Amino acid sequence: MKLDDLRVRKIFDSRGEPTIEVVALDGARVSHRAAVPSGKSRGSAEAKVFSYHEAEQSIEALRKAMLGREYGSVHEVDELLLGIDTTDTKAILGGNITLAISVALSRALAAEQSRQLSEVLHEEFFAHVSGAVRPRIYSNVINGGEHAANNLAIQEYMLVAAPKISYAELTQELVALYRTLGEQLRTSRKLEALPVGDEAGYCVDFKNNEEPLKILSSLIEESSLSDRLSLALDAAASSFYHDGSYRFGGKTINAGEMVEVYKKFTTEIPRLISIEDPFAEDDAEGFAALLEALPNLSVVGDDLTVTNPKRIEGFAERACISGVIIKPNQVGTVSESCRALEIARQHKLTTIVSHRSGETDDPFIIELAKAGSADAVKIGAPRNERINKYNELIRLYDE
Structure with missing residues (x-):
């Protein structure tokens, strides 16, 4: 060319x-x-x-x-x-x-x-990977932290949807659930309209950081989707980390106490399967402590690993993470993004190809996910500009 x-x-x-x-x-x-x-x-x-x-x-x-x-x-x-x-x-x-x-x-x-671009990338970087993987969808439906003007420290509360049906059907079900959640929040708070955050998740105030998990868990139980939906968090903990401590829930606590907070979450909300950036990016010891305390939880690196193959490998070998976010713009080229995905696979990490809060209509992350057989895609709430990524899943996987 x-x-x-x-x-x-x-x-x-x-x-x-x-x-x-x-x-x-x-x-x-x-x-x-x-x-x-x-x-x-x-x-x-x-x-x-x-x-x-x-x-x-x-x-x-x-x-x-x-x-x-x-x-x-x-x-x-x-x-x-x-x-x-x-x-x-x-x-x-x-x-x-x-x-x-x-x-x-x-x-x-x-x-x-x-x-298709996904075919070219698969052949060049992932030819040794056999079998098509249909990625789970991480759908951010409640926003907090730096993505929203509310009282939540945690940045993202996500539905995790297993693709046991077509992506068209799954997207339709997620849209319906998102709207049901919105109606519940609007009614309970007596609002005419609901504000949304950067990734189109709802961003009203809550009693505490655990309440959204309880609301989402109940919503799943009351729906027909309980067999294919789980929950995940992106704590983005660097945003509430100051001078070696975490300012969380109205208190200033240390990493060990944050581990106890997350243990409480997983005990009370069994559907919680994944926490991204549970500690600040320079608190690798916190990541390792959480993974040791909750080995069945997916402890996911993002700010910690920044799609850098060397960082992913290093933190995987130190047993700090069991999953990793892949964001191409964190590293800056297609080949390095593919390398990061491959390094993560070699270390048996859960791979989640992710959007950013300031998105465009470019579908590259879905093409990358298919090329590299990623375990999941993180693409925001099913509305507005985020729906483009859902539509690309339908195009690439349902046809």
């Missing part, structure tokens, strides 16, 4: 914040585009996010290095990008720029072969 031109444009994410979209023109002048989301709760070791003005400068420099060349694989594209920006955090080019270029050119390569 010959790269004839490379352009960048300013677009806007689901929060109305500026982000970037890259357009690559192949030798036949056919355009292939990729848009990059952004997160509000970010790990300190994530790839750097450049502004549109900085992106223009990076693209101008990269045009000289990349245009007119032939590319035969995704690895070849990324090898060039990583040769120019050798920093772990893409501090020279910007991780959002390198990812957008990497995805756009990957799509150009797939189009040249008249194949």
Whole structure:
């Protein structure tokens, strides 16, 4: 595939914040585009996010290095990008720029072969992985923390749906459950309308951080979906970690006391199967203590691991995590995202390919999940801009 031109444009994410979209023109002048989301709760070791003005400068420099060349694989594209920006955090080019270029050119390569991107990525990076996996859906229906203007410290309360039926049917059931939850919250709080957070989950105030779990557990029990729904949390604990302690539930407590909080949650809410970032990103000992105390719980790294293959491997070997979030814009290229997914699989971690709070309509995370047979996808509430990811699941898996 010959790269004839490379352009960048300013677009806007689901929060109305500026982000970037890259357009690559192949030798036949056919355009292939990729848009990059952004997160509000970010790990300190994530790839750097450049502004549109900085992106223009990076693209101008990269045009000289990349245009007119032939590319035969995704690895070849990324090898060039990583040769120019050798920093772990893409501090020279910007991780959002390198990812957008990497995805756009990957799509150009797939189009040249008249194949789906997921097929091309599977063949190049995951050919040894046999058997199709239908990923579970992590659907964020109640928002707190940095994603919402309410009194919850915990950032996300999620329904975890097992795909025992088609994704079209499963999405319809999740939409119905989401609406039922909304009606219950609206009625109980005597509100005309319900506010929602960055990921379209409801964001009213609650008695405490456990109440949403109890409400969701009861909702599941009263529905016809009890055989295929579980619960998960994203604590995003770095947001309530200060000076070596956690400010949680009106108290200042240490990591050992946070372990006891999570143990209480899992005892009282047996459907709770997964907690993401239960401790701050620099509190690996807290992660390890929780995994030791609750070995059947999926203890998931996100800010801790930032989709970095070396960090994932290191924390897996230290028994800090049993699951990991894969967010391509944390690391900045397609090949590194695939490598992170593969390292996680080798260490028998639960793999969850995830969106960001500031999303676009780009479906790349679903294509990546299918290519790498991810265990789950985390894609927000089934409404507004988030529904695009549900629709892509239907397209790729139901047909």
